[in-house]
Amino acid sequence: MTDTAKPRREQILDSASRLFSERGYHATSMRDLAGDLGMQGGSLYAHISSKEELLIEIVNQASRQFDAALFTLRGEAMPADQKLREAMYRHIRVVADNMDSATVFFHEWKHLSPEAYARVTGWRDTIDAFYRELITQGVQEGTLRADLDIKMTSYLVLSAVNWAYTWYRPGGTLAPRDVAEQFADMLLGGLRAPTGAQP
Amino acid sequence: MTDTAKPRREQILDSASRLFSERGYHATSMRDLAGDLGMQGGSLYAHISSKEELLIEIVNQASRQFDAALFTLRGEAMPADQKLREAMYRHIRVVADNMDSATVFFHEWKHLSPEAYARVTGWRDTIDAFYRELITQGVQEGTLRADLDIKMTSYLVLSAVNWAYTWYRPGGTLAPRDVAEQFADMLLGGLRAPTGAQP
DNA sequence: CCTACCGATCGGTAGG
DNA sequence: CCTACCGATCGGTAGG
Numbered sequence: 006m007t008d009t010a011k012p013r014r015e016q017i018l019d020s021a022s023r024l025f026s027e028r029g030y031h032a033t034s035m036r037d038l039a040g041d042l043g044m045q046g047g048s049l050y051a052h053i054s055s056k057e058e059l060l061i062e063i064v065n066q067a068s069r070q071f072d073a074a075l076f077t078l079r080g081e082a083m084p085a086d087q088k089l090r091e092a093m094y095r096h097i098r099v100v101a102d103n104m105d106s107a108t109v110f111f112h113e114w115k116h117l118s119p120e121a122y123a124r125v126t127g128w129r130d131t132i133d134a135f136y137r138e139l140i141t142q143g144v145q146e147g148t149l150r151a152d153l154d155i156k157m158t159s160y161l162v163l164s165a166v167n168w169a170y171t172w173y174r175p176g177g178t179l180a181p182r183d184v185a186e187q188f189a190d191m192l193l194g195g196l197r198a199p200t201g202a203q204p
Numbered sequence: 205m206t207d208t209a210k211p212r213r214e215q216i217l218d219s220a221s222r223l224f225s226e227r228g229y230h231a232t233s234m235r236d237l238a239g240d241l242g243m244q245g246g247s248l249y250a251h252i253s254s255k256e257e258l259l260i261e262i263v264n265q266a267s268r269q270f271d272a273a274l275f276t277l278r279g280e281a282m283p284a285d286q287k288l289r290e291a292m293y294r295h296i297r298v299v300a301d302n303m304d305s306a307t308v309f310f311h312e313w314k315h316l317s318p319e320a321y322a323r324v325t326g327w328r329d330t331i332d333a334f335y336r337e338l339i340t341q342g343v344q345e346g347t348l349r350a351d352l353d354i355k356m357t358s359y360l361v362l363s364a365v366n367w368a369y370t371w372y373r374p375g376g377t378l379a380p381r382d383v384a385e386q387f388a389d390m391l392l393g394g395l396r397a398p399t400g401a402q403p
Numbered sequence: 404c405c406t407a408c409c410g411a412t413c414g415g416t417a418g419g
Numbered sequence: 420c421c422t423a424c425c426g427a428t429c430g431g432t433a434g435g
Contacts, residue, residue: 029230036412047416056414086395116231143395153390163367167363184356188360191360192390192395193396195392196352197285197348198350245431246408247404248404249430
């Protein structure tokens with residue numbers, strides 16, 4: 006009889022991701038979590054050391070996924086518009102494949118203790134920097150408009166890919182690839198009709 | 205001696221907005237809130253009836269602001285691209301002028317009791333509908349691209365205007381008008397350089 | 404608006 | 420992994 010079950014610790018993290026994302030970190034009690042796994046509150050502490058450890062691990066997990074998806078793109082030689090399209094796809098895929106931990110990441114990171122909080126803040130800056138580099142590259146090579154404000158452009162792109170955690174539904178008709186292609190088409194090509202007045 | 209101070213109840217709501225947005229609804233205790241106002245925990249209940257009443261009022265306040273800003277636009281005869289630009293401006297202005305309650309709105313509405321929760325969900329649908337109508341109008345009159353997917357387009361626009369609550373800093377160099385103009389320029393005109401290959 | 408209190412629940416631990 | 424428990428804190432109330 007092969008053991009196909011996940012280790013207990015992973016099960017706990019999965020349940021915690023789901024409950025924290027649905028109810029919020031502080032509104033989820035350790036007894037809620039234990040109940041979800043069919044155990045008693047105190048029994049959790051045979052596998053973990055504290056509630057915050059769970060939050061830290063979930064948030065770290067999520068940021069590692071974004072890192073793995075995006076930073077391999079950094080070195081690749083590719084026109085910036087195409088690279089932006091690929092980055093958006095990978096970013097949205099991470100959100101779509103990890104809806105629970107992504108939601109926890111976006112909503113609950115403020116509740117981390119100072120050290121973990123600072124780490125997440127620093128990490129966010131690296132993601133911002135990634136998109137700003139990408140857009141700067143595009144402006145320099147001429148694939149993106151020369152009059153773009155780098156910071157505002159990266160905010161706009163990040164809005165599109167991050168906000169997906171609020172509306173995307175895995176298992177629906179839209180795959181992450183579809184979302185990314187549509188968003189990239191609209192962002193790169195613009196919403197205005199070509200026949201419209203272009204100043 | 206003229207009384208320039210706000211009524212106590214409004215002060216409580218202001219403090220609650222700030223604390224709920226900074227720490228979250230469940231992580232803010234009624235004693236935290238009372239302390240912020242220089243009173244004892246129990247004294248709050250001379251002015252309010254429950255903690256949830258505060259959350260409901262903050263969320264309702266925010267949604268009324270969005271309503272007031274957007275729905276007067278509904279009837280106006282205006283090219284859709286221009287109307288979209290104006291809607292984005294008003295939407296971002298509400299976020300920017302109400303950073304605390306907007307943050308509470310986006311993060312804590314899930315913690316409302318079922319009736320209030322359902323009301324917010326319904327309200328969100330009306331905002332979605334507003335943007336979809338606007339975009340549909342633009343496609344029909346030919347100011348917006350004919351191949352736009354209405355739902356995805358409204359998600360993209362809503363991403364841009366809503367996500368602002370995470371990064372906008374009132375009192376900085378960027379006024380809501382600046383943000384809206386830049387976002388609208390990028391969204392309507394596209395990020396790709398006109399000299400780039402257009403399929 | 405304060406003091407003093409209510410029952411309930413919290414995160415976490417000891418001992419098995 | 421359970422039972423039984425710890426001190427702390429929660430939202431809310433009574434009486435003044």
